[in-house]
Amino acid sequence: MSDKENKINEEELAQATNEAEQVVDDAEIIGDEGDIEWNEETAEEVEESKVAQLEAALLQTEMRLKEQHDTVIRAKAEVENMRRRTEQEMSKARKFAINKFAEELLPVIDNLERAMQAADTESEVIKPILEGIEMTHKSFIDVVSKNGLKEINPEGEAFNPELHNAVSMVESPDHEANTVTVVLQKGYELNGRVVRPAMVMVAK
Template sequence: MSDEQQKVVDQQEEVIAAETVEVEAEIVDERDERIAQLEAELAEARDAIDGEKDIKLRAAAEVENIRRRAAIDVQKARDFALEKFAKELLPIIDNLERAQQVGNAEEEAVKAIVEGVELTHKSFIDTVAKFGIEAVGTEGDAFNPELHQAISMVPSPDHQSNTLMAVMQKGYTLNGRLLRPAMVMVAQ
């Protein structure tokens, strides 16, 4: 082969090599683009999954909060369903207590009636106590403005300051909630 032929062959080999490099570069560029595209899609999919996980967790938390609120509401409904009825019973208890105070247990004719009123009162108090109704306001207790309504404040050397000297009308609570405050006289 002559030098000229060799040059032509070398040039052709160089052109083929350059074309091969270009083709390989295009294949590598296409692969890199495809890899970048797939990585971007993977990142989007992961973000979507994280968003769905977050939505699921929030929904589960909301359901749990609704359950908890419903349980509290049901418990309050149970505890305080009797409130209106209990308020209607308080005057009956007051009247039984007044009857006990008026009756004279020493008179033979009245003795049986007084005992009957006392037993009825005791039975009634025991029954309402089973349903969470409790009396508040006992002489000698400390004055509590949340449970007691002060009718008057009287100076008294026999009682400590801010204690109940006399209870005009007992107060009552239903499962810890005030139904009626006790009307009291407070020592000054």
């Protein structure tokens, strides 16, 4: 075989070898790409699973936060209601702390008024005494008024069972029916609460 023919055979062999190596390389590339595609799909599934878990955890956290928020709101409302009730009770306690004391003062006021009504205003001897009684009575009324005690003297007014105690019904052409004609004993209220109702006579 000539040198020329040997050279041709060597070139053909080299070409064939190159072609074979190219085929192998192409096969490896395809295999690698398949592996890459499989890995990407798996990673995507794992990512989706993680996202789902995170979303579930977030939902649970939001639910717990909502429950805690509701609990805080209820506790705050309870504290506010308790504070309001406490303030109301303290206010009532301040307003009516002297209720018992006021009840015990009423007979003293009644006696002073009876003394003024019974006194002989024409007597020069009685006048200084009467003035002293009037001043004492006025001082009593001023003091109890400052502390919320107010008299109930409803003569000529419509009868009110919440404030008045009717001891009798009388015929009275000068008054309309259900009108207080005579106040037998004044009543008193302390900051809007009746300490003693007025004793009255009412027209039929």
